[in-house]
Amino acid sequence: MITGAGVADVLRSMAISHVVTVPDGTIGRWENDIERAGIRLVRVCREGEAWTIAGGLYLGGAAPLVLIQCTGLFESGDALRNTLHEWKLPIYAMIGYRSYLNQDNLPGDTSLVFTEPILAAWRLDVHFIKDSGQLGEIAEHYRACQAASKPGVALIAEGRS
Amino acid sequence: MIALADALTPVRNARRDDDVVVTTMAAAKVWMDLGPAHPLDMVFVPSCMGHATSYGLGIALAQPGRRVIVCNGDGSMLMSLGSLVTIASQSPPNLVVIIMDNGVYEVTGAQPLPARPDFAALARATGIASVHCFGDAAEWAGAMERVLAQRGPTVVVLDVEPVPGRPAPKSPGSASERAAALKRALAG
Numbered sequence: 003m004i005t006g007a008g009v010a011d012v013l014r015s016m017a018i019s020h021v022v023t024v025p026d027g028t029i030g031r032w033e034n035d036i037e038r039a040g041i042r043l044v045r046v047c048r049e050g051e052a053w054t055i056a057g058g059l060y061l062g063g064a065a066p067l068v069l070i071q072c073t074g075l076f077e078s079g080d081a082l083r084n085t086l087h088e089w090k091l092p093i094y095a096m097i098g099y100r101s102y103l104n105q106d107n108l109p110g111d112t113s114l115v116f117t118e119p120i121l122a123a124w125r126l127d128v129h130f131i132k133d134s135g136q137l138g139e140i141a142e143h144y145r146a147c148q149a150a151s152k153p154g155v156a157l158i159a160e161g162r163s
Numbered sequence: 164m165i166a167l168a169d170a171l172t173p174v175r176n177a178r179r180d181d182d183v184v185v186t187t188m189a190a191a192k193v194w195m196d197l198g199p200a201h202p203l204d205m206v207f208v209p210s211c212m213g214h215a216t217s218y219g220l221g222i223a224l225a226q227p228g229r230r231v232i233v234c235n236g237d238g239s240m241l242m243s244l245g246s247l248v249t250i251a252s253q254s255p256p257n258l259v260v261i262i263m264d265n266g267v268y269e270v271t272g273a274q275p276l277p278a279r280p281d282f283a284a285l286a287r288a289t290g291i292a293s294v295h296c297f298g299d300a301a302e303w304a305g306a307m308e309r310v311l312a313q314r315g316p317t318v319v320v321l322d323v324e325p326v327p328g329r330p331a332p333k334s335p336g337s338a339s340e341r342a343a344a345l346k347r348a349l350a351g
Contacts, residue, residue, distance in 0.1 A: 020224065044224070044253060046217075047245030054214035055249070058221020061205075061346045066221070084211035090339035 003162060004028075004134045006035030009096075014039045016141050019064040022052040026071040028160040029098045049074030050081035056093045057085040068095035071160075072117040082124060086153045094144050096156045097121075103132075104161030117157070127154045164324040167193045169300035170263060173307045174232060183222055183231045183349070187215040189269045190234040192332035200335065202348040203229075208332045213242030216260055220250050223258040226349060230257050230311070237264045238276055244285065250316050251289035259317045265325040273327035286318040298322035 009032045013021065021036055022044040023029070037043055046052050049070045056066035070078070075097055085091050101111035121128050129143040140156045147154030171186075171193055178184060178201070186194040187207040195206060205222075207215045219233035240247075240262050250258060262282050267273040286294045293313045297303035303321060310319060335341070 042224075044249070046249050048243075050211070050214065051217045051243065051246055051249055054211065054217035055221040055224075058218040058223075059225045060221070061218075061342060062222045062225025062349050063346070064221075064225040080211040081214055081217075084209060084214070088209050088338045089342045091342060 004131075004137065004158065006032035008134055008137050010035040010039035010041070012137050012140050013041055013067065016067075016144050017065055018067045020044055020056070020059050020066040021069050022046060022056045022059070022066055023069040024049050024052065024071070024074050026073075026098050026100070026160070029069055029071065029096070029158070032069075048077060050078040053078055053081040053085045053093060057089060057091045060091050060093060066093065068093060070095065071098040072100055072113050072157075075120060076116065079124070086124070086126075090151075092148060092151050092153050094147055094154050094156075096140070096158055098158050098160045101161050102159040107161075121155060121157065127152060128157050129154070130157045130159070132159045164298060164322050165300045165303060166324050167263060167265075167326065168197065170261075170303065170321045170323055171197060171234065173304040174234065174261070177308050177311065178232070179230065181229050183219075183226070183229055185215050185219045185222075185231065185233045187234070187239055188212075188236040188332065189265075189326075189329060190236060190263055192270075192330065194234065195332065195335060202344065205345055206332070206335055206341070208334045209338060213239050213246075215239060216243060216246040216250065219258055219260065220246070220253060220255065222349070223255040224253060227255065227257055229349075230259065231255075232259045232261065232311070234261050234263065236269070237262055237266065237279075237282065238268045240282060241276060241280075247286055247289045247291065247318070251291050255316055256314045258315050259311055259319065261319045261321060263323040264320050265323040267325045267327070269325055269327070269329060270331040273325055282320045283318070286320075291316050291318055293317040294320075296320045296322070
C-alpha cells in the first residue's frame with residue numbers, strides 16, 4: 003500500500019515546492035503528510051486549474067506537481083493541451099488510476115477503458131506505479147522528464163485500501 | 164461605460180517595472196495595440212479559455228515580491244469562476260484580477276454571455292475583501308493606483324463597452340519561446 007509518508011518522502015527528494023491538487027479517496031489521504039513535509043498544498047476547485055496554476059508556479063521559478071485522479075485528467079484536457087503542448091511547460095503530474103486494483107466499489111468502471119488511451123493521446127511520458135516498492139521510480143522518472151524539458155506522469159494504481 | 168483602451172491605458176501607465184501583467188482575449192488584443200511588449204507581459208494567446216487567473220495565481224504564489232495583474236474577460240471569468248475561490252483560499256496579497264465586464268464573448272462575435280452576474284458580489288462571497296467597481300474612465304484612472312496598492316488579492320470589475328467586430332488577438336510569437344523568456348525575466 004502506498005502511504006502518504008512514502009509519497010511525501012519522494013516529493014521531498016524531488017524538491018517539489020507546491021502540490022496542486024483535487025483529492026480522491028486515495029491521493030487525498032496523503033495531504034497531511036505532504037504538508038508536514040513542508041510542501042505547500044494548493045487545493046483547487048477543478049482539475050483544469052491545477053495545470054495552469056502549476057504552469058504559473060513553474061514560470062515563477064517554483065517546482066510544482068499536479069496531483070489528481072484520472073477523472074480529473076478527463077475533465078482538464080484543454081488546460082493540459084495548452085500548458086503542456088502550446089506553452090510547452092514541463093509540468094509533472096501524479097494521476098490516480100481509479101479502480102485499477104479493485105473494482106468492488108465501481109464494477110465496470112470506465113476509467114479502466116479510457117485512462118491509458120487518453121494519456122497516450124495527450125502524448126505524455128507515463129510511468130506506471132502499481133505498488134509502494136516502486137515509489138522511488140517516480141523521482142527517477144521526474145528527473146528524466148525535467149532533464150528532457152518535457153512533461154511526465156506517474157500513473158498510480160488505486161483501489162486497494 | 165469604459166472603452167477597453169481606457170480601461171487598460173492606466174494599467175500600462177501605472178505598471179511598475181517589476182509587475183507581471185497577464186492579458187487574455189480582447190484585453191490581450193488591445194494591450195498589444197497600445198504599445199510595445201514588456202519582458203514581464205504574459206499575453207495569454209494561445210490560451211485555454213478561463214485560465215488567465217490561474218496562471219496569475221501561480222506566478223503570484225511563486226513570486227510573492229512582485230505584483231501580478233491579470234486583465235481577464237467576463238466570459239473567461241465565468242468559465243473558471245471556481246478560480247476566484249482558489250484565489251481567496253490561497254490569498255496572495257500581490258495578485259490583482261481586473262474583470263472586463265462587457266456582457267459578451269467579444270472575440271467570437273459578441274454573442275451574449277449566458278448571464279451577466281454581479282462579479283463584485285461573487286468575489287466578495289468567496290472571501291476576497293478588496294473588491295472595486297468602476298463604470299467611468301476618469302474615475303478608474305484616478306483611483307487605479309490607490310486600488311492596486313491595496314493588500315490583495317484584489318478584484319476590480321470594470322463596466323466595459325463591447326465592440327462587436329473587434330478582431331481577435333493574434334499570437335505575438337511562439338508561446339514556448341515567450342514562456343522561456345518570461346521565466347528568465349522572472350528569475351532576474
